[in-house]
Amino acid sequence: MTAHIAVLGGGSFGTVIANIMAENGYQVRQWLRDPEIAEKINQTHQNARYLPDYSLSEQLIASTDMEWVIRDAEAVFVSIPSSSFRNVVQQAKAWLQPQQLLISTTKGVEASSFKLMSHILREEVPNGRIGVLSGPNLAKEIAKGHITASVIASDDEALCSRVQSILCSKTFRAYASQDVFGVELGGTLKNIYAIASGLSAALGVGENTKSMLITRSLAEMSRFAVAKGANPMTFLGLSGIGDLIVTCTSPLSRNYRVGFALGQGKSLDDAVTELGEVAEGVNTLKEVRQQAQQYDIYMPLVMGLYEVVFNHAPVKQVIAAMMSNQPNVDVDFAV
Protein backbone atom coordinates (compact mmCIF):
# COMPACT_ATOMS: atom_id res chain seq x y z
CA MET A 1 0.00 0.00 0.00
CA THR A 2 1.42 3.44 -0.90
CA ALA A 3 1.58 6.03 1.85
CA HIS A 4 -1.04 8.73 1.97
CA ILE A 5 -0.61 12.50 2.40
CA ALA A 6 -1.94 14.33 5.46
CA VAL A 7 -3.25 17.89 5.63
CA LEU A 8 -3.97 19.52 8.99
CA GLY A 9 -6.58 22.28 8.74
CA GLY A 10 -10.01 22.49 7.17
CA GLY A 11 -9.89 26.07 5.86
CA SER A 12 -9.61 27.35 2.34
CA PHE A 13 -5.91 26.78 1.75
CA GLY A 14 -5.72 23.38 3.43
CA THR A 15 -8.64 22.29 1.27
CA VAL A 16 -7.21 23.44 -2.06
CA ILE A 17 -3.80 21.88 -1.56
CA ALA A 18 -5.39 18.67 -0.26
CA ASN A 19 -7.51 18.57 -3.39
CA ILE A 20 -4.60 19.28 -5.78
CA MET A 21 -2.77 16.27 -4.35
CA ALA A 22 -5.89 14.09 -4.40
CA GLU A 23 -6.50 15.01 -8.05
CA ASN A 24 -2.87 14.07 -8.72
CA GLY A 25 -3.78 10.56 -7.61
CA TYR A 26 -2.66 10.54 -3.97
CA GLN A 27 -4.80 9.33 -1.11
CA VAL A 28 -5.22 12.45 1.04
CA ARG A 29 -6.48 12.61 4.61
CA GLN A 30 -7.51 16.04 5.87
CA TRP A 31 -7.81 16.68 9.59
CA LEU A 32 -10.28 19.20 10.91
CA ARG A 33 -11.91 19.85 14.28
CA ASP A 34 -15.58 19.81 13.47
CA PRO A 35 -17.12 16.33 12.98
CA GLU A 36 -20.20 17.71 11.22
CA ILE A 37 -18.10 19.53 8.64
CA ALA A 38 -15.89 16.46 8.16
CA GLU A 39 -18.94 14.28 7.57
CA LYS A 40 -20.42 16.83 5.18
CA ILE A 41 -17.18 16.97 3.17
CA ASN A 42 -17.13 13.18 2.87
CA GLN A 43 -20.79 13.00 1.85
CA THR A 44 -20.92 15.91 -0.59
CA HIS A 45 -17.25 16.23 -1.65
CA GLN A 46 -17.48 19.94 -1.03
CA ASN A 47 -16.23 22.25 1.72
CA ALA A 48 -19.25 24.54 1.66
CA ARG A 49 -18.12 26.82 4.49
CA TYR A 50 -14.89 27.93 2.77
CA LEU A 51 -15.11 26.98 -0.90
CA PRO A 52 -18.70 26.55 -2.06
CA ASP A 53 -19.05 25.21 -5.64
CA TYR A 54 -15.59 23.61 -5.55
CA SER A 55 -15.80 19.87 -6.19
CA LEU A 56 -13.42 17.76 -4.16
CA SER A 57 -11.86 14.52 -5.30
CA GLU A 58 -13.16 11.28 -3.77
CA GLN A 59 -9.53 10.51 -2.92
CA LEU A 60 -9.71 13.24 -0.27
CA ILE A 61 -11.14 12.04 3.03
CA ALA A 62 -11.84 14.41 5.92
CA SER A 63 -11.56 13.23 9.50
CA THR A 64 -11.38 14.49 13.08
CA ASP A 65 -9.12 11.56 14.02
CA MET A 66 -5.66 13.12 13.99
CA GLU A 67 -3.87 9.83 14.58
CA TRP A 68 -5.55 8.21 11.54
CA VAL A 69 -4.68 11.25 9.42
CA ILE A 70 -1.01 11.46 10.43
CA ARG A 71 0.11 7.93 11.15
CA ASP A 72 2.12 6.49 8.23
CA ALA A 73 1.59 9.58 6.05
CA GLU A 74 4.47 10.33 3.70
CA ALA A 75 4.04 14.08 4.11
CA VAL A 76 2.11 16.27 6.55
CA PHE A 77 1.03 19.76 5.43
CA VAL A 78 0.11 22.11 8.30
CA SER A 79 -2.42 24.71 7.20
CA ILE A 80 -3.55 26.14 10.52
CA PRO A 81 -3.65 29.87 11.36
CA SER A 82 -0.57 31.06 13.26
CA SER A 83 -2.62 31.69 16.43
CA SER A 84 -3.29 27.93 16.80
CA PHE A 85 -0.33 26.52 14.89
CA ARG A 86 1.86 25.51 17.85
CA ASN A 87 -1.07 24.04 19.71
CA VAL A 88 -2.04 21.82 16.77
CA VAL A 89 1.59 20.75 16.13
CA GLN A 90 1.90 19.82 19.82
CA GLN A 91 -1.14 17.55 19.41
CA ALA A 92 0.31 16.09 16.20
CA LYS A 93 3.71 15.30 17.75
CA ALA A 94 2.40 12.07 19.26
CA TRP A 95 2.19 10.51 15.76
CA LEU A 96 4.81 12.36 13.72
CA GLN A 97 7.82 10.31 12.58
CA PRO A 98 11.29 11.68 11.63
CA GLN A 99 11.09 10.41 8.04
CA GLN A 100 7.81 12.22 7.31
CA LEU A 101 7.98 15.50 5.37
CA LEU A 102 6.52 18.30 7.48
CA ILE A 103 5.45 21.41 5.58
CA SER A 104 3.96 24.65 6.83
CA THR A 105 1.67 26.65 4.55
CA THR A 106 0.96 29.29 7.17
CA LYS A 107 1.96 32.92 6.54
CA GLY A 108 2.08 34.42 9.98
CA VAL A 109 4.11 34.94 13.10
CA GLU A 110 3.59 33.67 16.63
CA ALA A 111 2.24 36.41 18.89
CA SER A 112 4.87 37.80 21.28
CA SER A 113 7.74 35.47 20.29
CA PHE A 114 8.19 36.64 16.67
CA LYS A 115 8.73 33.02 15.65
CA LEU A 116 7.76 31.98 12.14
CA MET A 117 6.03 28.64 11.65
CA SER A 118 9.16 26.74 10.54
CA HIS A 119 10.79 27.85 13.81
CA ILE A 120 7.85 26.39 15.71
CA LEU A 121 8.07 23.14 13.73
CA ARG A 122 11.82 22.96 14.47
CA GLU A 123 11.23 23.54 18.19
CA GLU A 124 8.39 21.04 18.47
CA VAL A 125 9.79 18.39 16.11
CA PRO A 126 13.59 18.83 16.38
CA ASN A 127 14.46 15.87 14.15
CA GLY A 128 11.76 16.63 11.54
CA ARG A 129 12.25 17.11 7.79
CA ILE A 130 10.82 20.61 7.56
CA GLY A 131 9.71 22.80 4.66
CA VAL A 132 7.62 25.87 3.91
CA LEU A 133 5.17 26.38 1.04
CA SER A 134 4.57 30.03 0.13
CA GLY A 135 3.74 32.11 -2.92
CA PRO A 136 0.99 34.07 -4.69
CA ASN A 137 -1.68 31.51 -3.95
CA LEU A 138 -5.18 32.85 -3.46
CA ALA A 139 -7.12 29.71 -2.54
CA LYS A 140 -10.26 30.84 -4.34
CA GLU A 141 -8.33 31.23 -7.61
CA ILE A 142 -6.69 27.83 -7.22
CA ALA A 143 -10.18 26.41 -6.68
CA LYS A 144 -11.25 27.96 -10.00
CA GLY A 145 -8.35 26.25 -11.75
CA HIS A 146 -6.35 29.39 -12.51
CA ILE A 147 -2.72 28.61 -13.28
CA THR A 148 -0.74 29.19 -10.10
CA ALA A 149 2.85 28.88 -8.86
CA SER A 150 4.29 28.55 -5.39
CA VAL A 151 7.66 27.95 -3.70
CA ILE A 152 8.65 24.97 -1.61
CA ALA A 153 11.54 26.02 0.60
CA SER A 154 13.73 23.70 2.62
CA ASP A 155 17.39 22.97 3.24
CA ASP A 156 16.40 19.36 2.51
CA GLU A 157 16.66 19.13 -1.30
CA ALA A 158 14.99 15.72 -1.43
CA LEU A 159 11.99 17.21 0.40
CA CYS A 160 11.73 19.99 -2.17
CA SER A 161 11.80 17.66 -5.14
CA ARG A 162 9.31 15.24 -3.56
CA VAL A 163 6.88 18.06 -2.74
CA GLN A 164 7.28 19.39 -6.29
CA SER A 165 6.27 16.04 -7.72
CA ILE A 166 3.37 15.62 -5.29
CA LEU A 167 1.95 19.10 -5.98
CA CYS A 168 2.72 19.89 -9.61
CA SER A 169 -0.24 19.53 -11.94
CA LYS A 170 -1.56 21.01 -15.19
CA THR A 171 -2.45 24.19 -13.33
CA PHE A 172 -0.11 24.25 -10.31
CA ARG A 173 3.68 24.61 -10.25
CA ALA A 174 6.00 24.51 -7.25
CA TYR A 175 9.48 26.03 -7.59
CA ALA A 176 12.21 25.13 -5.10
CA SER A 177 14.26 27.32 -2.78
CA GLN A 178 16.76 26.62 -0.02
CA ASP A 179 16.09 29.97 1.65
CA VAL A 180 13.44 28.98 4.18
CA PHE A 181 13.71 32.19 6.21
CA GLY A 182 13.48 34.49 3.18
CA VAL A 183 10.54 32.63 1.64
CA GLU A 184 8.63 32.48 4.91
CA LEU A 185 9.37 36.10 5.81
CA GLY A 186 8.12 37.33 2.41
CA GLY A 187 4.80 35.49 2.78
CA THR A 188 4.38 36.81 6.29
CA LEU A 189 5.31 40.48 5.77
CA LYS A 190 3.25 41.01 2.62
CA ASN A 191 0.01 40.68 4.60
CA ILE A 192 0.74 43.97 6.38
CA TYR A 193 1.03 45.83 3.08
CA ALA A 194 -2.09 44.17 1.72
CA ILE A 195 -4.01 45.82 4.56
CA ALA A 196 -2.47 49.18 3.61
CA SER A 197 -3.31 48.59 -0.06
CA GLY A 198 -6.93 47.67 0.67
CA LEU A 199 -7.25 50.73 2.84
CA SER A 200 -5.85 53.02 0.15
CA ALA A 201 -8.10 51.44 -2.49
CA ALA A 202 -11.13 52.28 -0.37
CA LEU A 203 -9.92 55.88 -0.29
CA GLY A 204 -9.90 55.94 -4.10
CA VAL A 205 -6.18 56.50 -4.66
CA GLY A 206 -4.75 56.55 -8.19
CA GLU A 207 -2.55 54.01 -9.98
CA ASN A 208 0.63 56.03 -9.26
CA THR A 209 -0.11 55.79 -5.56
CA LYS A 210 -0.86 52.04 -5.74
CA SER A 211 2.42 51.45 -7.54
CA MET A 212 4.34 53.59 -5.07
CA LEU A 213 2.80 51.76 -2.15
CA ILE A 214 3.68 48.29 -3.43
CA THR A 215 7.23 49.30 -4.34
CA ARG A 216 7.94 51.11 -1.10
CA SER A 217 6.45 48.11 0.72
CA LEU A 218 9.04 45.91 -0.97
CA ALA A 219 11.78 48.37 0.07
CA GLU A 220 10.53 48.28 3.66
CA MET A 221 10.26 44.48 3.69
CA SER A 222 13.81 44.26 2.33
CA ARG A 223 15.13 46.62 5.00
CA PHE A 224 13.50 44.46 7.64
CA ALA A 225 14.93 41.29 6.06
CA VAL A 226 18.48 42.70 6.07
CA ALA A 227 18.14 43.77 9.71
CA LYS A 228 16.95 40.28 10.66
CA GLY A 229 19.68 38.47 8.71
CA ALA A 230 17.48 37.26 5.84
CA ASN A 231 18.45 37.48 2.15
CA PRO A 232 16.35 40.25 0.51
CA MET A 233 17.14 38.87 -2.96
CA THR A 234 14.63 36.10 -2.22
CA PHE A 235 11.95 38.82 -2.27
CA LEU A 236 12.50 39.12 -6.04
CA GLY A 237 10.82 35.73 -6.42
CA LEU A 238 7.29 34.35 -6.20
CA SER A 239 7.22 34.30 -2.42
CA GLY A 240 8.26 37.97 -2.22
CA ILE A 241 7.22 40.38 -4.95
CA GLY A 242 4.91 37.73 -6.45
CA ASP A 243 2.87 37.36 -3.31
CA LEU A 244 3.07 41.08 -2.54
CA ILE A 245 1.51 41.94 -5.92
CA VAL A 246 -1.37 39.48 -5.69
CA THR A 247 -2.23 40.26 -2.09
CA CYS A 248 -1.99 44.04 -2.53
CA THR A 249 -4.18 44.08 -5.65
CA SER A 250 -6.85 41.42 -5.22
CA PRO A 251 -10.12 41.88 -3.34
CA LEU A 252 -9.99 38.08 -2.85
CA SER A 253 -7.20 38.65 -0.31
CA ARG A 254 -8.59 38.65 3.22
CA ASN A 255 -5.92 41.08 4.40
CA TYR A 256 -6.75 43.47 1.56
CA ARG A 257 -10.43 43.18 2.51
CA VAL A 258 -9.74 44.05 6.14
CA GLY A 259 -7.88 47.15 4.92
CA PHE A 260 -10.69 48.04 2.53
CA ALA A 261 -13.25 47.79 5.35
CA LEU A 262 -11.08 50.04 7.54
CA GLY A 263 -10.87 52.53 4.68
CA GLN A 264 -14.67 52.53 4.55
CA GLY A 265 -14.68 53.62 8.18
CA LYS A 266 -15.42 50.27 9.80
CA SER A 267 -13.80 49.32 13.09
CA LEU A 268 -11.09 46.65 13.17
CA ASP A 269 -13.37 44.34 15.15
CA ASP A 270 -16.19 44.69 12.62
CA ALA A 271 -13.81 44.24 9.68
CA VAL A 272 -12.37 41.02 11.12
CA THR A 273 -15.76 39.65 12.24
CA GLU A 274 -17.36 40.30 8.85
CA LEU A 275 -14.46 38.53 7.16
CA GLY A 276 -15.01 35.33 9.19
CA GLU A 277 -11.64 33.94 8.05
CA VAL A 278 -8.08 34.50 9.15
CA ALA A 279 -6.31 37.77 8.21
CA GLU A 280 -2.77 37.13 9.48
CA GLY A 281 -1.61 40.68 8.72
CA VAL A 282 -3.36 42.16 11.75
CA ASN A 283 -1.21 40.26 14.25
CA THR A 284 1.85 40.51 12.00
CA LEU A 285 1.53 44.31 11.93
CA LYS A 286 1.59 44.42 15.72
CA GLU A 287 4.59 42.10 15.95
CA VAL A 288 6.64 43.74 13.18
CA ARG A 289 6.08 47.21 14.66
CA GLN A 290 7.41 45.92 17.96
CA GLN A 291 10.46 44.45 16.19
CA ALA A 292 11.05 47.68 14.23
CA GLN A 293 11.03 49.64 17.48
CA GLN A 294 13.23 47.16 19.31
CA TYR A 295 15.85 46.93 16.53
CA ASP A 296 15.50 50.50 15.26
CA ILE A 297 14.46 49.53 11.71
CA TYR A 298 13.05 52.36 9.59
CA MET A 299 9.52 51.19 8.64
CA PRO A 300 7.30 54.23 8.06
CA LEU A 301 4.49 52.22 6.43
CA VAL A 302 4.30 49.82 9.36
CA MET A 303 4.38 52.68 11.87
CA GLY A 304 1.72 54.70 10.04
CA LEU A 305 -0.56 51.71 9.47
CA TYR A 306 -0.27 50.70 13.11
CA GLU A 307 -1.47 54.15 14.19
CA VAL A 308 -4.49 53.90 11.89
CA VAL A 309 -5.39 50.29 12.72
CA PHE A 310 -4.79 50.24 16.47
CA ASN A 311 -4.83 53.87 17.62
CA HIS A 312 -7.63 55.23 15.39
CA ALA A 313 -5.33 57.90 13.91
CA PRO A 314 -6.99 59.76 11.01
CA VAL A 315 -5.61 58.33 7.73
CA LYS A 316 -5.18 61.78 6.15
CA GLN A 317 -3.09 62.94 9.10
CA VAL A 318 -0.87 59.82 8.91
CA ILE A 319 -0.39 60.24 5.15
CA ALA A 320 0.45 63.94 5.57
CA ALA A 321 3.09 63.06 8.17
CA MET A 322 4.60 60.42 5.86
CA MET A 323 4.66 62.84 2.93
CA SER A 324 6.61 65.35 5.01
CA ASN A 325 9.40 62.79 5.68
CA GLN A 326 12.62 63.42 3.78
CA PRO A 327 12.64 61.01 0.78
CA ASN A 328 15.71 58.81 1.01
CA VAL A 329 17.42 56.65 -1.65
CA ASP A 330 15.24 54.38 -3.77
CA VAL A 331 16.78 50.90 -3.40
CA ASP A 332 18.61 51.38 -0.14
CA PHE A 333 19.36 47.79 0.84
CA ALA A 334 21.58 47.37 -2.26
CA VAL A 335 23.66 50.52 -1.65
Ligand SMILES: NC(=O)c1ccc[n+]([C@@H]2O[C@H](COP(=O)([O-])OP(=O)(O)OC[C@H]3O[C@@H](n4cnc5c(N)ncnc54)[C@H](O)[C@@H]3O)[C@@H](O)[C@H]2O)c1
Ligand atom coordinates in the same frame (compact mmCIF):
# COMPACT_ATOMS: atom_id res chain seq x y z
N1 LIG B 1 -6.54 31.16 1.84
C1 LIG B 1 -5.51 31.44 1.08
O1 LIG B 1 -5.66 31.96 -0.05
C2 LIG B 1 -4.12 31.13 1.57
C3 LIG B 1 -3.11 30.98 0.64
C4 LIG B 1 -1.84 30.70 1.07
C5 LIG B 1 -1.59 30.57 2.42
N2 LIG B 1 -2.58 30.74 3.31
C6 LIG B 1 -2.23 30.63 4.73
O2 LIG B 1 -2.76 29.41 5.23
C7 LIG B 1 -3.07 29.54 6.62
C8 LIG B 1 -4.44 28.98 6.84
O3 LIG B 1 -5.29 29.79 6.08
P1 LIG B 1 -6.68 29.38 5.49
O4 LIG B 1 -6.91 30.27 4.35
O5 LIG B 1 -6.82 27.93 5.28
O6 LIG B 1 -7.56 29.87 6.73
P2 LIG B 1 -9.10 29.82 6.93
O7 LIG B 1 -9.50 30.98 7.74
O8 LIG B 1 -9.76 29.60 5.61
O9 LIG B 1 -9.29 28.48 7.79
C9 LIG B 1 -8.59 28.25 8.95
C10 LIG B 1 -8.90 26.81 9.37
O10 LIG B 1 -8.13 26.51 10.53
C11 LIG B 1 -8.99 25.93 11.47
N3 LIG B 1 -8.50 26.16 12.82
C12 LIG B 1 -8.28 27.32 13.44
N4 LIG B 1 -7.83 27.09 14.70
C13 LIG B 1 -7.77 25.74 14.85
C14 LIG B 1 -7.41 24.87 15.91
N5 LIG B 1 -7.00 25.34 17.09
N6 LIG B 1 -7.49 23.55 15.70
C15 LIG B 1 -7.91 23.06 14.52
N7 LIG B 1 -8.28 23.82 13.48
C16 LIG B 1 -8.21 25.15 13.64
C17 LIG B 1 -10.34 26.58 11.23
O11 LIG B 1 -11.38 25.82 11.78
C18 LIG B 1 -10.36 26.60 9.72
O12 LIG B 1 -10.79 25.37 9.22
C19 LIG B 1 -2.96 31.05 6.93
O13 LIG B 1 -1.80 31.30 7.65
C20 LIG B 1 -2.85 31.71 5.58
O14 LIG B 1 -1.99 32.84 5.62
C21 LIG B 1 -3.83 31.00 2.93
Ligand SMILES: O=P(O)(O)OC[C@H](O)CO
Ligand atom coordinates in the same frame (compact mmCIF):
# COMPACT_ATOMS: atom_id res chain seq x y z
O1 LIG C 1 -6.28 36.05 1.72
P1 LIG C 1 -4.93 36.44 2.29
O2 LIG C 1 -4.78 37.92 2.43
O3 LIG C 1 -4.64 35.67 3.54
O4 LIG C 1 -3.85 36.01 1.21
C1 LIG C 1 -3.86 34.70 0.74
C2 LIG C 1 -2.53 34.29 0.19
O5 LIG C 1 -1.51 34.47 1.16
C3 LIG C 1 -2.17 34.97 -1.09
O6 LIG C 1 -0.97 34.42 -1.58
